[in-house]
Amino acid sequence: MAQYFEVHPDNPQPRLLRQAAQALQGGAVLAVPTDSSYALVCHLDDKAAVERLRRIRGVDERHHLTLLCRDLSELATFARVDNRQYRLLKAATPGPYTFILEASKEVPRRVSHPSRKTIGLRVPDHRALRELLALHAAPLLGTTLILPGDTEPLNDPHTIRERLEHAVAAVIDAGACPAEPTTVVDLTPMGTGGDPEVLRVGRGPLAPLGL
Template identity: 35%
Template sequence: MRTLRMYPSSINERYLDEVADCLRAGGIIIYPTDTLYAVGCDALNNGAIERLCRIKGVNPQKQTLSVVCDGISMASEYARIDNEAFRILRRNLPGAFTFILPAATSLPKVFKGRKEVGIRVPDNQIAMAIAARLGHPILSSSLKVDDEVPEFDAQELALAFEGQAELLIDDGGDGESLSGGMPLPSTVVDLTDSRSPEIIREGKGELQ
């Protein structure tokens, strides 16, 4: 696995191109977010999605899949966002949230027949820059390995996922996940009925 050192305050454009090219080719990446490190692939590449789900040991037909976008505008192409949902997203994003929204028909066939999609716009310049350079969302899942492999330690993650992912983006400790204390996952909010949002997992984000 190739490791790229990239800093949120000074993103390497050449590395960013390499990451986007890897994703377009069906590759798997490990990258920092505003919570835990995440494993991701091109959200429009069915083969890559199936591969990522095998790595995570999840059934894509039974589990809500989440995508990382560079902003609400990109998210609106892949989820149905009504006026009230838009107001909630605008107040809270970018931020440490996964919002469950009605899925749009523009998602690939692995999403067909699914009514929901998780939307993430993390408050992390690297994650948003990757999605922007790719031009569409990253299918993403937080990394929870085991008690022996901290999900905020890039070197340990590189060893744990050797042979499974092509690239690891190491933020050099500048990421939010290394800011002290045990890292928290995103707060998950069900917005399928935007008039009565429901927090279904408490995490780092505090809903406004």
């Protein structure tokens, strides 16, 4: 049975978030709020947790998972970022964007794209999630909470609890999130002098990216 942590969206209770962080350290998969929709997250270095996350989401290893980072300096540890890419990232973070970048050696092979060696990264702008990331003291591996057979992400924590009661270890309820996934932008073409490629237009507007 999933634990249920009901936290204030603007002033989340540290005690509850510490319990959630401890669960992640123990190999749990959690449903958490973000600035786009709810997401499934787990510890980056826990192979069993990553496999469980993929099973819940119904995706294989070719589906890009996303590293949720505390800030740009942490993001740059897990991706190869040149000056041009960094300027674009700085203009749009934190926010509801996922950026595809070349993975650094810090990213386990099993979570990067098997043929392209790329990874999705983002710096979310959600108080409860940012504080959870700080308590975890490392990026979390995540994916938008769209269940197999669904076309839209889940954004209501009560519905998530009902549908994932026996699949996730805990749900962090910070109220309803926007029912819209992130905007996804592939920055890897910039590494060879090209332009960024918009893969999905979502909650994040394109104007801050100059696109």
